[in-house]
Amino acid sequence: MIGLLLYNRKGAPLVVGLSIVAIGLTLWHQSKYDSEKVKVQVTDFRPNDIEKYEKCDKAFRPDSVAMSQSGYNIPVIPYGALDRFTVLTMVFNRFQSYREVIQHYICMPFVDRLVLLWANQEVDPPTRESVNVSCSEKLFVHRLKSAALTRRFANFPEIQTDAVFNVDDDKLIPAGDVQHAFEVWKKYPWGIVGYEGRCCTGTAPNWSYGPYHISRTYRLILTSAAFLHREYLRLFDEKCPAEVRADIDRNKNCEDILMNFLVREHCKCSGVFYVGSGHFRFPKHIQHSGDLSHKPDHNAHRTGCVKKFLNLYSKTVNFTASKCLYV
DSSP states (O other), X not given: OOXXXXXXXXXXXXXXXXXXXXXXXXXXXXXXXXXXXXXXXXXXXXXXXXHHHHTTOTTOSOOHHHHHTSSOOOOSSOOSSOOOEEEXXXXXXXXXXXXXXXXXXXXXXXXXXXXXXXXXXXXXXXXXXXXXXXXXXXXXXXXXXXXXXXXXXXXXXXXXXXXXXXXXXXXXXXXXXXXXXXXXXHHOTTSEEESOEEEEESOTTOOEXXXXXXXXXXXXXXXXXXXXEHHHHHHHHHHSOHHHHHHHHHHTOOXXXXXXXXXXXXXXXXXXXXXXXXXXXXXXXOOOTTOGGGSTXXXXXXXXXXXXXXXXXXXXXXXXXXXXXXX
């Protein structure tokens, strides 16, 4: 044991072993990890929340009449007792990291199931036994018939909860942050609740896609880590125009932007809720060098998608900006 020589107030020497310090740090990290599992206390929905948020989001209020006549059962009032959600993640070729992603989320007490969408057509999907993680009874593997990106949004039969947490296979978000977003979503289940907002600056037709921090406003919520109602998965599958679907699958981009437009069209409101508290990290063996988001033309392509969708939904979507931070 390596010792540290310290002195008390009377000048007497004290020897403190580094092993004791290490034990203390270990206990601190364990308590920090355990604290993530504690239920997050979020204030209940109150009627004046609508007035509060309309001040920073002019299109906050959903059209309950239009939604009730849409054929999709998406509520416009807060959920009461709802304590489970489904984690939905799509895997193509990150074979070294998907197990870590599964293990990170699957044992969270409020996770009903983790549905793993297996998109690789050349490699057989894993089984519960081969994944070999705790809580494996909550793992459901769905092999996709193609690697089409739009297949990440479909109402798969394995999903048994209204709340769906869509998360990319490279994001590990602490349990406390996940539950915080879940509690916010329960108050606003007609929209998308997530940690990453994106803004679009300029005016029609000269829009420019960019990060949230440029204007301190946002118009989009990335679905790489976001909650939404499972009926929106069915809506996307049924209402995604064939030409748009083909373009998304060909370029492997903009499916999340389209989902934002479909949500706005459905609720006749902004439908975006930014919680801004997701402190995510990456799996140990992840590599981002070949990711689509790191390509030099990524933002330019997404700017083109925004312009295209604004033209397509010009009569049905209010693309107003929001400054709200939801708690």
